[in-house]
Amino acid sequence: MFDQLREDIACIHDRDPAARSRLEILTCYPGLHAILVHRLAHGLWRRGWYWAGRFVSHLGRLFTGIEIHPGARIGRRVFIDHGFGVVIGETAEIGDDCTIYQGVTLGGTRLYKGEKRHPTLEEGVVVGAGAQILGGFTVGAHARIGSNAVVIKPVPAGATAVGNPARVILPEDHAASDAVQDTSPASTTPGHTDHPRPGDDRTRTASRPAGSLCQEEIPPSQAEWAARPLQELLQRGRSGSDTREAGPQEDFAPYGVGRADDDPLVKVLHELINHTAQQDARIHRLCSALEDLGQRIENGQRPLDAERLNRMVE
Numbered sequence: 001m002f003d004q005l006r007e008d009i010a011c012i013h014d015r016d017p018a019a020r021s022r023l024e025i026l027t028c029y030p031g032l033h034a035i036l037v038h039r040l041a042h043g044l045w046r047r048g049w050y051w052a053g054r055f056v057s058h059l060g061r062l063f064t065g066i067e068i069h070p071g072a073r074i075g076r077r078v079f080i081d082h083g084f085g086v087v088i089g090e091t092a093e094i095g096d097d098c099t100i101y102q103g104v105t106l107g108g109t110r111l112y113k114g115e116k117r118h119p120t121l122e123e124g125v126v127v128g129a130g131a132q133i134l135g136g137f138t139v140g141a142h143a144r145i146g147s148n149a150v151v152i153k154p155v156p157a158g159a160t161a162v163g164n165p166a167r168v169i170l171p172e173d174h175a176a177s178d179a180v181q182d183t184s185p186a187s188t189t190p191g192h193t194d195h196p197r198p199g200d201d202r203t204r205t206a207s208r209p210a211g212s213l214c215q216e217e218i219p220p221s222q223a224e225w226a227a228r229p230l231q232e233l234l235q236r237g238r239s240g241s242d243t244r245e246a247g248p249q250e251d252f253a254p255y256g257v258g259r260a261d262d263d264p265l266v267k268v269l270h271e272l273i274n275h276t277a278q279q280d281a282r283i284h285r286l287c288s289a290l291e292d293l294g295q296r297i298e299n300g301q302r303p304l305d306a307e308r309l310n311r312m313v314e
């Protein structure tokens with residue numbers, strides 16, 4: 001029992017940057033209290049003491065603002081962050097290492113007794129604040145549900161689901177759109193969900209739903225051409241930074257951005273700073289060579305401090 005509590009506290013420590021100490025987690029995290037109360041309620045429920053299980057769960061709800069039906073099955077290291085307004089239905093199942101934010105409903109859409117009405121989350125799923133997952137289907141391992149998404153269909157493992165009704169973005173869609181742009185028409189073949197990114201040769205019209213299969217070819221504006229080298233750097237940074245394949249802990253990225261060294265913008269800035277420093281050094285050498293030839297060159301500028309700038313963007 002204490003081992004499990006230790007593991008519950010450790011997983012919160014790992015996944016919440018706001019957590020400062022184990023004492024704070026033990027005393028100030030309603031999500032942890034709700035899980036502990038649920039273990040008691042679920043134990044009673046499984047022994048057939050339905051009223052007692054329900055009553056304990058009700059007390060937990062009063063105390064934490066998190067409503068977990070005692071019949072729901074919850075795995076290990078599940079973290080309900082903030083938690084207020086979370087509702088988890090009777091036949092819901094939550095795998096190990098899932099993270100759930102406030103206002104989430106794991107609910108049903110049918111009123112038949114005895115059938116599975118609520119969703120199953122496989123291991124490592126992250127459910128953003130206010131998301132509603134409604135129905136007895138499965139959300140695959142390590143999928144991410146965006147805040148306020150309304151999910152009414154299964155979500156494949158590793159995918160992201162966003163919006164109302166939720167659209168599913170598969171990991172390969174991310175990879176395709178994150179790669180340096182392939183402008184061939186092949187990328188518009190049916191069945192390929194296309195998400196143009198900055199620097200794409202095609203832009204999505206405002207009225208077209210994101211993830212639409214059909215993309216019009218629109219010539220890039222001059223401004224887009226001008227911005228291209230920076231955008232391409234950004235794409236390169238993004239394509240090298242996909243951590244979706246990593247294990248559960250490295251993969252935990254509820255906001256869609258991982259550690260600073262994963263952040264494509266940070267990578268772009270580092271590359272720009274280093275490139276500028278190299279140019280600076282070359283210009284300096286050119287000036288010295290010209291001065292050796294007797295040509296005096298005014299230079300009031302201090303050399304670029306690449307180390308300081310690189311530290312600043314971290």
Ligand SMILES: CC(=O)SCCNC(=O)CCNC(=O)[C@H](O)C(C)(C)COP(=O)(O)OP(=O)(O)OC[C@H]1O[C@@H](n2cnc3c(N)ncnc32)[C@H](O)[C@@H]1OP(=O)(O)O
Nearest residue numbers: 101128129144145146147148160162163195210254255256
């Ligand atoms: C107090 C507190 O802080 S509590 C914590 C609250 N925080 C949360 O709940 C975090 C939940 N996380 C999210 O919603 C994130 O945006 C994630 C996990 C969905 C991002 O997942 P990723 O797979 O990295 O998606 P990515 O950022 O590449 O976006 C993919 C597309 O979904 C869209 N999108 C991302 N999040 C959402 C959202 N919540 N709703 C609608 N669309 C969204 C993006 O605009 C993008 O659209 P596009 O394809 O048209 O460009």
Ligand SMILES: N[C@@H](CO)C(=O)O
Nearest residue numbers: 016017018019081082
């Ligand atoms: N607890 C999480 C979400 O609010 C954080 O501090 O980022």
